[in-house]
Amino acid sequence: MNRAAILWRVASVLVAAGFIAAWQLVTNLKLVSPVFLPGPDRAWAALVRGFSSGDLAGKLIGTLEHMTYGWFAASIAGIALGALIGSSKMMRAYVAPSLEFLRPLPVSAIIPVAIAMLGLTQGMALFVIAFGAIWPIMLATIHGFAAVEPRLYEVARSLQMSRTAIIGKIALPSALPDILAGMRLSLTVALILSVVCEILAGLDGLGHWVLLSARAFRSADLFAGVILLGATGYLTSIAMSLVEQRLLAWQTAAR
């Protein structure tokens, strides 16, 4: 790490610390009623209590499960469909307009449809999360496959590579930076939709925990849940960029 990077790191830690200090100050001065806004001290205590009593860990696992299942399903389907559409000019011409119609639809609009069809079930949650998370992945994959250097396909032809070898050795690796970027965006979408589905369907998870805490005016527990959600989003995103760095090491090799 060079000096500038270290300075940035220090600055961001200072900003976070300042934010927490300000939060503590606001609650100490009782600028907002403690019924609605607990201080960081109380939120932290609630977090520790939640874990030691065992409730919160279970909720966290529930949310992580919803998120990862939905995200995995979206990734597999999104990459497969994106590859199919992106690798053929004709498919792109035929399918692109319908995609443009479906894509801007807010996922919240299909939640009632999903509930009507699947009920308030895990299956509904999986469907909604996957449906919402598939878009960034699929669109990125389409773009990645469409942007493969045509010269590489000619190299593949002159080597008489099989269709599967062309996809696995040329198209997929070439589209990988786009695909990973799409998967990273989808991670956040999957987390948000997990919480929404847990709230709507009463599924075991942090969304449900937050909802119950709010109803019972346990603001410290509520904040503990929210902090945990933030941490989940942050850590999964960091994990994702570590994976990206590893898989795309060749991109930074030149520098």
Added chain:
Amino acid sequence: MSVVARLIEARAARRQKPLIAFNAATLRLGGKTIIENLDLQVRPGEFLCIVGASGCGKTTALRLAAGLYRPTSGAVTFEGEEITEPRREVAIVFQDYGKALLPWRTAAGNISLALEASRVPARERGARIEALLRKVGLPGHADKYPTEMSGGMQQRLQIARCLAQEPTTLLMDEPFGALDAMTRQGLQDEVLSLTQASETTVIFVTHDLDEAIYLGDRVIGLLPHPGRIGIELDVDLPRPRDQLATREHPEFLRLRRQLFDFIKATEH
């Protein structure tokens, strides 16, 4: 007749038969005739150079020989058989090496691509890759990514990948067009020594008339709109060629003059 004599005769007969032949090949693309009635025979082991003004159809002719295009009428044949698809014994060296190499694979990985396609078992690949890298003057660069290599090194790498196909024929489209003069001359000599020893047939497209004469057994000049043969010169210069002696040879200068006049006339 002894067996040996018969073998020699058979070989001579084979040498007479063209390896690649354009028979009245015509190619139209987007309503435009790009190549018209091209008749051209390439003998086995021959080093044929194609020159011509920009846009006259050199790349297109090469792509016909590669099987990347099919003629609209007429035929292009390899060993008497119509070319319908690229074949492994014909390797193509593209001018834009930066686009033809896989940026996510190292030098070794790029060569491996050709070995994998030829189903060379994994445990044999390492040694083959090392030998090929040495052959093209890139020993010790196995773990470099293409983006970490200079233009000349990248083109060497592409040539190594083509050699990994074990081709009988090399099709080269302005392979050294983007390289500086010194690198260029070095690579010219390397290509000559790589192909002459193995009697590889080469079709070599270039803008550089000196390069064409220096390398070739024969030089073809194309006329534009539509592309057809305008001049054909046999190059009777002794081999092995030498960057200084060959280029000062009176025959070299005579051919050079003839080609320059031809190109000048096509550009009017």
